[in-house]
Amino acid sequence: MTEPAAFDTLPLSPALLQGVAALGYTAMTPIQAQALPAILAGRDAIAQAPTGSGKTAAFGLGLLQRLDPMRIETQALVLCPTRELADQVARQLRRLAVGIPNLKVSVLCGGIPLGPQLASLSHDPHVVVGTPGRIQELAKKKALHLRHVRTLVLDEADRMLDMGFEEAIRDIVGRTPETRQGLLFSATFPDDIRALGAAMLRKPVEVGAEGETRAPEIEQRFFEADPARRAPLLAALLLRFRPESAVVFCNTRADVAEVAGSLAHYGFAALALHGDMEQRDRDEVLLQFANRSCTVLVASDVAARGLDVEDLAAVINYALPHDADTYVHRIGRTGRAGRTGLALSLVAPRELPRAAAIEARLGRPLRWEQLAPLSGRAANVPPPAMATLRIDAGRGDKLRPGDIVGALTGEAGLHKDAIGRIDVFATRSYVAIARAQAAQALARLREGRIKGRRFRVARL
Template sequence: MENTGPAVIGLNTYNRHLIGQPKGPSQLGPQSVSSQPGKEPMGTQKPANASQEGPGIRFGDDWKKSLLLPAKDNRVKTSDVTATKGNEFEDYCLKRELLMGIYEMGWEKPSPIQEESIPIALSGRDILARAKNGTGKSGAYLIPLLERIDRKKDHIQGISLQNVLHKMYLLSPTPFFFYCTIYLCLPAAIVIVPTRELALQVSQISIQISKHLGGVKVMATTGGTNLRDDIMRLDEEVHVVIATPGRILDLIKKGIAKVNKVQMMVMDEADKLLSQDFVVIIEDIISFLSKNRQILLYSATFPISVQKFMAKHLQKPYEINLMEELTLKGITQYYAYVTERQKVHCLNTLFSRLQINQSIIFCNSTQRVELLAKKITQLGCSCFYIHAKMMQEYRNRVFHDFRNGLCRNLVCTDLFTRGIDIQAVNVVINFDFPKNAETYLHRIGRSGRFGHLGLAINLITAEDRFNLKTTEDQLMTDIKPIPGSIDKSLYVAEFHSVNSDCEAEASHPGGGSEAH
């Protein structure tokens, strides 16, 4: 379980870039109207020669022409993201400023999970959604969440206590944390995720698509950050808090975050959040919420723990199930039968023969992660490593640099199996085969994001044969022996044959993949 040390809301110095720039008064409610002086509510039409609306936007103009769109992604995509009903984001009557952020993210059309989820979430109904990794679940809940922000309502009290708290800190550092338990923040929406890296990723997406929504404030809070640094920065309203379970509960119990007016709670990777590691914490958080809250649950797998939670806490939820099959489409799976001593040599052979854009290599323990990373470096290959026992600041740096393409290979534990979306990853290698099918499903889902093609290779020892067979049976999939050569069109973007049907379908959220 994560560190649930001193409470913090906000981000540490390294993550300051995720907070976003405050643009004015802001609040959250069911619907939104502009709070800027002289600005008409959304939906009110102005003549083409009216005063300018937003940066370079005039009502009546073709506002899409002014958007800074990423390069179109022409990579081939699988049907789990292209088999849509033909809806457009504009069909949901979203605020224009929100649409601008959506399109500038490269999200041209809603994916199937977004088509199913957005209108239901906007109606205020609870949702239980099951969809594959990498099919747009983050957008499915962030878009309706941000759409419902009302910047005029005054029930969020992200008050300007910075000067008062600063004086407290200077005059009496020792009892500072005691004084900080006064009322500080009333977020109207919280998103709970199981890992710090996923919290930062979701925060970044939220800030990017809400950048034209003046005054909307998104804040990430996770274990391992410093309370004194972050509490002094809390001088603006906070509309959306994205947090790990232990940290948000700590904030609530210390009185720093008041959640009695929270309208929406999202649980991403709900199967992990309702596992034995977190379920008691989640139940405790729920007890502080209003009975009229809306709860949205998203995950790729829904074990019995999720069904029990749904029956207890969700009110007539709308159920979405887009899982035609458990394993991900577009991911080709192979295994290589080796001894333990042959694994590093086999890995080196894969490095030399595969065309890897970026790869993630999984081990079953933190010690093996560090040892393997050292071996890979000795082989002359670029390599980062990350695991849960590392300092948070270093984890943030590794995650940031790998996502930006500064290194080709990342060795990690199952810390990186949940929701992490790095579009450039086209190869996943299980150096150690996972102990259960659910972990295997989440591991290989780090490649082939948003319907793109990917490759998963498993190094299997004699002890893994039973787990391999069990995984195949439970996931109803076929993991084949690795051939002498692997067709590059199975996992390399430039070898994909792109037909007109694929180009006409929804493109992936993040723009093109990062070149390495």
């Protein structure tokens, strides 16, 4: 078996090799090894790359290599389907660019006020990451200048088209120079993606992701489901397999809300994620799931974009998706980094043709099992390991994670092992606390001070 190639075999600048080293990267993933040589040579590229394949580093190193930080102009643009994914991409780019001084990366997405974004564009950022609707709006207002873009990236292009962004994308592409490099990354390759690639790319290198879906590491099981008994069967699956974390995928927003409510009724720590939610509510749901304060996230494919959970124990299909590529992309969220994943699917009789298409895509027979739906109340429902406290203060109050740790281990009397993930934003901060100590931490923080000041603290 061929050893994975090292990053230092690439013609990367010393500053970028510093960023690669800081992230602990040594060997390239398959998609990076296939795409990076062509990207660094300035070629356009179209790549099939599922979540978790290392695609962000692939296009990130490419666009950062082409930047001239001395020129105060927007030189790279990354389009993403959701704000969550845009935030995730921007964080990764900043980490990769740790060796590049004074680099400005701006996130420009819908769902938040326009005013601060307009103000932030008084000086052009070097790199912009955002959603197509807001990028188009700012470009039309002539606040965002795209005439100097050297690299244009479409990340998760299939989902952007699913969300109806094709017209906005084509308009944005038309505002960038014809000489810019185009990079298109997509988990699936329907005809409309190929048409978009033909319109925006020049003689692109095509790279696949054979072997990137991690299917051999994912245990896949299928269960016949009476459509009227899906919810109690889902509860029975969660009780039987008891995953520490699970994403339940639904095909409609109505199902997302209904399933989350049903699981909560059974006693599961389940939260819904759908497009009708306010942005802050969406952010808090994703945060609680990522920090282990919620064990089950019920979501649609589009809403789950940008979900940043390194070790997802299980993916459950409440209903099979309409095509096999989406199924492969869904289950690819579990079983990452050499871990074993679990994918469970409920299949109604009318969905059997979809199951047959998945079987053909995988190239092997599906594993079918029987399980009786839950009858009556659920017993011994596994609770989440953590609980989340929200502090109404953030970066604007000069609050840092260390200040929160200090207050919890000092006045609140917690051991550091009881403190989990801490997220500090502009006006709010969130800290995960071991569930058994959450009430104590909440009471002590309300009574005491953080960094010498009193702030409002609540439990989500």
